[in-house]
Amino acid sequence: MKRAVVRAVAARPVLTFALVFAIFPFVVPYxxxxxxVLIYGLFALGFNLLYGYTGLLSFGHAAYWGLGAYGTGxxxxxxKIASLWGALAGGLLLAGVxxxxxxxxxxxxxxxxxxxxxxxxxxxxxxxAFHLADVTGGDDGLRGIQVPALSLPGVSxxxxxxxxxxxxxxxxxxxxxxTLKRILDxxxxxxxxxxxxxxxxxxxxxxDIRKIKLLSFVFSALFCGLAGGLDAxxxxxxxxxxxxxxxxxxxxxxxxxxxxxxxxxxxxxxATFLVLEDRLSxxxxxxxxxxxxxxxxxxxxxxxxxxxxxxxxxx
Amino acid sequence: xxxxLAAQLFTGLVLGMIFVLLAIGLSLIFGLMTVVNFSHGxxxxxxxxxxxxxxxxxxxxxxxxxxxxxxxxxxxxxxxxFLIRPLYGRSIDDPLLLTFGLSAVIIEVVRLTWGxxxxxxxxxxxxxxxxxxxxxxFPTYRLFVIVITALVLVGLWLFLExxxxxxxxxxxxxxPLMVRALGIDLRRVWLLVFGIGSALAGLAGILAGPMRSVxxxxxxxxxxxxxxxxxxxxxxxxxxxxxxxxxxxxxxxVTTFFAPKLAEINVxxxxxxVLLLRPSGLFGEAGLME
Numbered sequence: 356m357k358r359a360v361v362r363a364v365a366a367r368p369v370l371t372f373a374l375v376f377a378i379f380p381f382v383v384p385y386x387x388x389x390x391x392v393l394i395y396g397l398f399a400l401g402f403n404l405l406y407g408y409t410g411l412l413s414f415g416h417a418a419y420w421g422l423g424a425y426g427t428g429x430x431x432x433x434x435k436i437a438s439l440w441g442a443l444a445g446g447l448l449l450a451g452v453x454x455x456x457x458x459x460x461x462x463x464x465x466x467x468x469x470x471x472x473x474x475x476x477x478x479x480x481x482x483x484a485f486h487l488a489d490v491t492g493g494d495d496g497l498r499g500i501q502v503p504a505l506s507l508p509g510v511s512x513x514x515x516x517x518x519x520x521x522x523x524x525x526x527x528x529x530x531x532x533x534t535l536k537r538i539l540d541x542x543x544x545x546x547x548x549x550x551x552x553x554x555x556x557x558x559x560x561x562x563d564i565r566k567i568k569l570l571s572f573v574f575s576a577l578f579c580g581l582a583g584g585l586d587a588x589x590x591x592x593x594x595x596x597x598x599x600x601x602x603x604x605x606x607x608x609x610x611x612x613x614x615x616x617x618x619x620x621x622x623x624x625x626a627t628f629l630v631l632e633d634r635l636s637x638x639x640x641x642x643x644x645x646x647x648x649x650x651x652x653x654x655x656x657x658x659x660x661x662x663x664x665x666x667x668x669x670x
Numbered sequence: 671x672x673x674x675l676a677a678q679l680f681t682g683l684v685l686g687m688i689f690v691l692l693a694i695g696l697s698l699i700f701g702l703m704t705v706v707n708f709s710h711g712x713x714x715x716x717x718x719x720x721x722x723x724x725x726x727x728x729x730x731x732x733x734x735x736x737x738x739x740x741x742x743x744x745x746x747x748x749x750x751x752f753l754i755r756p757l758y759g760r761s762i763d764d765p766l767l768l769t770f771g772l773s774a775v776i777i778e779v780v781r782l783t784w785g786x787x788x789x790x791x792x793x794x795x796x797x798x799x800x801x802x803x804x805x806x807x808f809p810t811y812r813l814f815v816i817v818i819t820a821l822v823l824v825g826l827w828l829f830l831e832x833x834x835x836x837x838x839x840x841x842x843x844x845x846p847l848m849v850r851a852l853g854i855d856l857r858r859v860w861l862l863v864f865g866i867g868s869a870l871a872g873l874a875g876i877l878a879g880p881m882r883s884v885x886x887x888x889x890x891x892x893x894x895x896x897x898x899x900x901x902x903x904x905x906x907x908x909x910x911x912x913x914x915x916x917x918x919x920x921x922x923x924v925t926t927f928f929a930p931k932l933a934e935i936n937v938x939x940x941x942x943x944v945l946l947l948r949p950s951g952l953f954g955e956a957g958l959m960e
Contacts, residue, residue, distance in 0.1 A: 644778035
């Protein structure tokens with residue numbers, strides 16, 4: 356029985372995901388948390404493509420989340436674009452361009468260098484957004500975002516109710532997950548994992564790993580940009596902290612708690628992090644202390660994360 | 671205008687000295703054991719807070735200047751021994767991740783202990799006031815920071831170049847396998863170097879305390895800037911850390927003078943430029959320590 360379930364999940368991971376998350380808002384304490392898990396899970400999914408599957412640890416993924424959020428937010432609040440798709444495309448475009456430029460610089464170095472360089476570039480973007488108050492709203496955040504109705508061929512749906520927005524987000528995240536599965540199952544995805552395991556050998560096999568790493572970086576930035584754009588719609592405001600290093604830290608923590616390099620890990624991690632934050636902040640203002648300690652314990656004793664450890668047990 | 675610029679250059683020199691102290695610690699630790707200590711910035715912040723604590727307890731800044739870095743150094747020893755040592759032989763990302771978590775923990779503990787509001791650390795009475803250097807008046811305390819940093823750097827250089835332990839450290843960062851083959855227990859050297867690097871961060875913290883405001887997150891942006899210094903200078907190169915530290919200090923200070931908004935941004939632009947033209951840094955050797 357157990358094995359049959361495991362096999363069924365492994366055979367259709369995206370379908371399983373969609374089914375679980377279709378009932379998810381009704382099992383969590385309140386619906387807003389469900390939407391947050393979905394969006395942060397997508398953010399962690401993008402990060403996981405780069406860290407978990409390609410083996411590149413970026414400490415600056417706030418950059419693409421923030422660029423996606425600002426791109427979508429600016430399209431709606433400043434450029435007065437009336438289309439939801441147009442706004443999200445704006446976020447994707449900005450995140451993608453950011454990914455190409457920053458990726459080009461950061462991928463000149465490997466390992467620890469790469470991690471700290473990505474962090475430095477994200478901080479650069481943070482300072483730019485902070486000072487460019489005419490466009491970004493600066494310290495006050497970007498305000499005045501109005502979420503347009505969702506227009507599909509023939510129908511127009513309002514996303515004002517939180518449940519409608521949740522299912523809209525779920526549809527997009529499921530599409531993203533399908534894309535990720537397609538990437539991972541392709542020969543390109545196999546090369547990514549080869550680079551993670553042994554990049555010298557991947558070079559010896561004749562792969563242009565710089566190009567492949569950059570492509571993985573840009574894909575990752577696009578997933579994170581979509582997540583950031585959705586978050587701008589969810590909050591109707593883009594705080595400047597979206598680009599701050601703490602946001603980069605959050606996605607690192609989420610992905611590691613859930614399990615880097617696993618398909619569902621990012622969502623498990625996002626849920627764990629957000630529920631912990633929610634529960635702990637009731638008791639103490641110092642909740643980051645406990646999250647920090649839990650994270651350290653995971654790095655030391657459970658480096659595979661919750662989902663990764665579970666998978667290792669099941670196999 | 672010119673005196674104002676001279677004053678700004680001087681401020682940049684002092685800032686540069688703080689960067690040099692931080693970058694040397696980072697670079698030394700990285701060069702020897704390829705560990706990036708993200709909590710380096712928290713150690714810097716702790717240096718300032720512990721300095722405040724010791725000054726409050728003993729009313730003696732000089733004693734604090736000695737004790738605070740030592741305490742941070744001892745903490746560094748503990749961190750290496752109990753948290754980082756289990757990670758040797760695993761992915762080189764793991765110590766970075768661990769010290770990232772540690773950094774959050776230290777910041778929260780400091781907030782719980784000393785409160786959320788920043789503190790101000792006063793320089794000792796002997797160092798208040800200003801000195802006329804012939805081309806302008808300069809705060810005595812800042813001159814003192816320059817002198818102390820220079821003395822520490824000379825001391826560190828003598829230690830690395832003239833002592834047996836220094837020889838082992840230099841050998842260990844060049845070829846650890848060979849050093850171990852000669853029968854030297856490198857783990858004790860790693861412990862020592864991590865302690866020294868942490869103590870240097872603590873010293874930078876207490877020195878910077880009277881010049882900048884002391885608050886729990888003060889180390890985070892600083893550790894990122896120090897890392898930029900290390901990248902610009904070349905990872906593992908001590909002369910590189912010194913030259914780049916002073917350079918970045920001037921970049922921050924001179925842009926603050928002409929265009930304050932660009933100060934933080936220019937630091938990163940310098941880094942991007944160096945990466946484009948000389949990816950291994952000004953003094954780095956290509957291919958080393960990737």
